[in-house]
Structure formats: C-alpha cells, structure tokens
Amino acid sequence: MLLLWVSVVAVPALAAPDPGAGGQRRGAARVWPVAPNVVLVVSDSFDGRLTFYPGSQVVKLPFINFMKAHGTSFLNAYTNSPICCPSRAAMWSGLFTHLTESWNNFKGLDPNYTTWMDIMEKHGYRTQKFGKLDYTSGHHSISNRVEAWTRDVAFLLRQEGRPMVNLIPKKTKVRVMEKDWKNTDRAVNWLRKEASNYTQPFVLYLGLNLPHPYPSPSSGENFGSSTFHTSLYWLKKVSYDAIKIPKWSPLSEMHPVDYYSSYTKNCTGKFTEKEIKNIRAFYYAMCAETDAMLDIAGAPLLQNLSGYSLLPLSSEMYKFKNLHPPWILSEFHGCNVNASTYMLRTNQWKYIAYSDGTSVLPQLFDLSSDPDELTNIATQFPEVTYSLDRKLRSIINYPKVSASVHQYNKEQFIRWKQSIGQNYSNVIANLRWHQDWLQEPRKYESAIDRWLKTPTNPKKI
Known part of the structure; x- marks a missing residue:
C-alpha cells in the first residue's frame, strides 16, 4: 500500500503568526496577516505510525521527532487512494479520486491541469518543485498497465517479485538513494541561493x-518494486529487538479481495520469522534515510474542493470545534485488488465496500477493539453496516463509479490489444506475470476473451 507522508514547515524568516489572528475564511481557517513561506516534503510509502509512536522506538528519526516537537502531528493519517498517481492527483487537485477519475498509475491529471501550486503562484507566490511528482502519469511499464486493466478477469497471476532485502557492500554508505539526495541538495541550494533573495513569499x-521499495530486476524483464535496499549505516539505527511481526489472518480465512491482493504481490508463500523481521528492519532503515533528508499560505480557498483546512486543528483555540466531517473517504481502483474498493472511516468504525455493493461482501472493523483490523464483523453488526453504507452512498455513488472504472479498463485493454496486432499472444504471455502465464497460456487468454464479452457491470467474485 502506498502512503504519503507530508510535512509542512513555515520557514523561520517569515514564520506564520498565531492562527487566531486575521480574518475568517472557509472552514473557520484564518487568513495569515503576513504570507508565510511554505516547504512541503512528500515521501512515498512512509508508515505514518512512526511519526507519533512514543519515541519511534523501533528506529531513530531525529528530524521527524524535532518537527513533531515544534509542530503538529496527526494520529490518524489516510490517503485518498493508496496508490501513487491517484493519491497525488487528489493532493494536487484537491478533489476525491472519483472526481479526478485518476483510476490507476497511468491515468492521472492532465499535464495542463491547474494545481494548488498554480493557484499559489497566481496569488503572488514564487514556486519551485523538485523530485517525484507523479500526478499526471507514472513511469510504469506496459505490464503494469495491462495488470490494472485486467484485474476484473477471473484469474490469479503474480505481478510482483517476492519481497526481499539487499544490503549494499559498502558498510558506511550514507547516500543509498542517490536520486533523492540529489533532489534534496537542489532544494537546499534553491532555498539558500535563490529563495533567500525573494521579496515575495515562496x-x-x-x-x-x-x-x-526498489525495483527487482532479478524477477524478470518486466520487474516490479519489491526489494528493500539499504546499507549497514542505516540498519544500525534500527532496534531489531523492537520489531514486531504483525498478526495476519490465514489465507484460507481472508476476504477474497485481500487474498487476491496478497497473491498478486507474491506474499502467499511461506516467510520465516527471520525473513519478515529482516524485511521490516530494512524498511525502517529506509525510513531513517528519509528522515535524514529533512536537515502556511494566505491564498483564498477555492469553493469546489473535496477537502477541509487542517490549519485550525493546530491551534488550541479550535480544539473543541468540529471543523471537518466526522468521516474519511478513501478509494482504490488499481491493479492489486480485483474490485474497486471504498473505505469510510469514522471515529470507531472502518467500513469497506467493494464493486457494486452486492457482488462482493463488505467488511466492517471496530477500531476501538481491533486496531489491526483482523476481525470482520459486518454480519454481526448489520445495522452499523447498513448505516455506514448509506452514508458512503450519500458521499459517492460507488456502484456507478465501479461500473465506469470497469468500462475504462476494457476500453484501454482493447485499444492496447489492437495496437499489438498479431503479436498479441506472445506479448501478453511475457509480461511481468510470465512465470504463471506460461503454465496455462490458453486458459488465461480464454479468460480474457470471456471478460471482454461480459456486460459492463463489475464481475462477481
């Protein structure tokens, strides 16, 4: 699952004053009397729990802890869509995924779309961006695209290499992810040499x-990203004894969508306790490297955005006011689930609906007693399930959205198939799932043909 970790920092030279000053604006947020400078750092797949668990006992994150001590951290962190491009499209547009129609990593915003940064520039800000954006379309292979389009086909194919770790030979190497470090250097140099001379806010x-995770070329030509890669320098910052192996439901007891996701990510095989701990340790070491790279605005808010301002939540004077809806919406339409998925989170409950709402059974979790979401109690609490489903439908007509995604997937696949021509059978057999496909190629081609002939409505699992 992809998560975005966002840090907003007001530069000390033009630090934002008390949010209580100034005039009102939508959502009870205040207009700053002096426009602050804004530095926004977004990392990819950062576990939000590491930013608020006491002391980050499993890994040392001194810079994140410093920012937390001098700022605001949120105990509940959610993305509008747990996959790269759709989540970034939501963040840059300010709209839910079903409104941007960014269904997967290959259908993002139009390159000329007016983003929040364009609006800031229009209202007097100097703007600059470095590093990973991915809100238009990701740099993913044809294999990834076909996987996303064919998720409705009734077959199981592994799409990722088996998760693995890779320790680089040079023990003292600090800059493992060199691309990120170079972009960080560029950002720092821009702050010091250019931004410091501006008279406008930036x-x-x-x-x-x-x-x-890093790409895994050992998995084949159309490799995925399932390698956790670091050096001993960062691994030493991880407390191995503090690493916990999470509970996980047996495969036989999983919800069918969860099983599909586990299979396509190549996580259904047996992993030893040592393997799991090593993978988690390497991931935490990569978080420590991210942390080391870390050495609010007065533009009028648009009225058609999906979100609400979080600035009032950082002020004690707004502590007891309800300045945002009592729910969070997230949706997923990518390749690692075989049905469009919709999450509605309230204070106590997490409700998950699929597809058209009837062909795939929903899930309900009581987060107050089951924070790891291991026990689906949808059938035990039918009234709660019904109430949350009604609320979800009042926010988004999810059966209609699912049908739209289903139709989009078919249309895109047909266009791709026609572009391949007579070489179609050979090309599709050698995509990232080739090891599974070549065992029964005719069976899988027939499954796709049947899928293309079915009605638009999402299939039943």
Missing part, C-alpha cells in the same frame, strides 16, 4: 521516492 515542494 512555496517549495520536494518529492522523495523513499521509503518505497
């Missing part, structure tokens, strides 16, 4: 790849 955006 916005700086820095997008990092870490701690997203």
Whole structure:
C-alpha cells in the first residue's frame, strides 16, 4: 500500500503568526496577516505510525521527532487512494479520486491541469518543485498497465517479485538513494541561493521516492518494486529487538479481495520469522534515510474542493470545534485488488465496500477493539453496516463509479490489444506475470476473451 507522508514547515524568516489572528475564511481557517513561506516534503510509502509512536522506538528519526516537537502531528493519517498517481492527483487537485477519475498509475491529471501550486503562484507566490511528482502519469511499464486493466478477469497471476532485502557492500554508505539526495541538495541550494533573495513569499515542494521499495530486476524483464535496499549505516539505527511481526489472518480465512491482493504481490508463500523481521528492519532503515533528508499560505480557498483546512486543528483555540466531517473517504481502483474498493472511516468504525455493493461482501472493523483490523464483523453488526453504507452512498455513488472504472479498463485493454496486432499472444504471455502465464497460456487468454464479452457491470467474485 502506498502512503504519503507530508510535512509542512513555515520557514523561520517569515514564520506564520498565531492562527487566531486575521480574518475568517472557509472552514473557520484564518487568513495569515503576513504570507508565510511554505516547504512541503512528500515521501512515498512512509508508515505514518512512526511519526507519533512514543519515541519511534523501533528506529531513530531525529528530524521527524524535532518537527513533531515544534509542530503538529496527526494520529490518524489516510490517503485518498493508496496508490501513487491517484493519491497525488487528489493532493494536487484537491478533489476525491472519483472526481479526478485518476483510476490507476497511468491515468492521472492532465499535464495542463491547474494545481494548488498554480493557484499559489497566481496569488503572488514564487514556486519551485523538485523530485517525484507523479500526478499526471507514472513511469510504469506496459505490464503494469495491462495488470490494472485486467484485474476484473477471473484469474490469479503474480505481478510482483517476492519481497526481499539487499544490503549494499559498502558498510558506511550514507547516500543509498542517490536520486533523492540529489533532489534534496537542489532544494537546499534553491532555498539558500535563490529563495533567500525573494521579496515575495515562496512555496517549495520536494518529492522523495523513499521509503518505497526498489525495483527487482532479478524477477524478470518486466520487474516490479519489491526489494528493500539499504546499507549497514542505516540498519544500525534500527532496534531489531523492537520489531514486531504483525498478526495476519490465514489465507484460507481472508476476504477474497485481500487474498487476491496478497497473491498478486507474491506474499502467499511461506516467510520465516527471520525473513519478515529482516524485511521490516530494512524498511525502517529506509525510513531513517528519509528522515535524514529533512536537515502556511494566505491564498483564498477555492469553493469546489473535496477537502477541509487542517490549519485550525493546530491551534488550541479550535480544539473543541468540529471543523471537518466526522468521516474519511478513501478509494482504490488499481491493479492489486480485483474490485474497486471504498473505505469510510469514522471515529470507531472502518467500513469497506467493494464493486457494486452486492457482488462482493463488505467488511466492517471496530477500531476501538481491533486496531489491526483482523476481525470482520459486518454480519454481526448489520445495522452499523447498513448505516455506514448509506452514508458512503450519500458521499459517492460507488456502484456507478465501479461500473465506469470497469468500462475504462476494457476500453484501454482493447485499444492496447489492437495496437499489438498479431503479436498479441506472445506479448501478453511475457509480461511481468510470465512465470504463471506460461503454465496455462490458453486458459488465461480464454479468460480474457470471456471478460471482454461480459456486460459492463463489475464481475462477481
């Protein structure tokens, strides 16, 4: 699952004053009397729990802890869509995924789309961005695209290499993810040499790849990203004894969508306790490297955005006011689930609906007693399930959205198939899933043909 970790820092030279000053604006947020400078750092796949667990006992994150001590951290962190391009499209546009129609990593915003940074520039800000953006379309292979389009086909194919670790030979190497470090250097140099001379306020955006896993070329030509790569320098910052192995439901007891996701990510095989601990340790080491790279505005808010301002939440004077809806919406339409997925989170409950709402059974978790979400209690609490489903439908007509995604996937696949021509059978057999496909190629081609002939409505699992 992809998560975005966002840090907003007001530069001391033009630090934002008390949010209580100034005039009102939408959502009870205040207009700053002096426009602050904004530095926004976004990392990829950072576990938000590491930013608020006491002392980050499993890994040392001194810079994140410093920012937390001098700023605001949120105990509940959610993305509008747990996959790269759709989540970034939501952040840059301010709209839910079903409104941007960024269904997967290959259908993002139009390159000329007016983003929040364009609006800041229009209202007097100097802007600059470095690093990973990915809100238009990701740099993913044809294999990834076909996987996303064919997720409705009734077959199981592994799409990722088996998760693995890789320790680089040079023990003292600090700059493992060199691309991120170079972009960080560029951002710092821009702050020191250019931004310091501006008379206007500025916005700086820095997008990092870490701690997203690295590509796995050993898995074949169309490799995925399932390698956790670091050096001993960062691994020493991880407390191995503090690493916990999470509980996980047996494969036989999984919800069918969860099983599909586990299979396509190549996580259904047996992993020893040592393997799991090593993978988690390497991931935490990659988080530590991300942390080391870390050495609010008065533009009028648009009225058609999906979100609400979080600035009032950082002020004690707004502590007891309800300045945002009592729910969070997230949705997923990418390749690692075989049904469009919709999450509605309230204070106590997490409700997950799929597809058209009837062909795939929903899930309900009581987060107050089951924070790891291991026990689906949808059938035990039918009234809660019904109430949350009604609320979800009042926010988004998710059966209609699912049908739209289903139709989009078919249309894109048909266009691709026609572009391949007579070489189609050979090309599709050698995509990233080739090891599974070549065992029964006719079976899988037939499954795709049947899928193309089915009605638009999402298939039943």
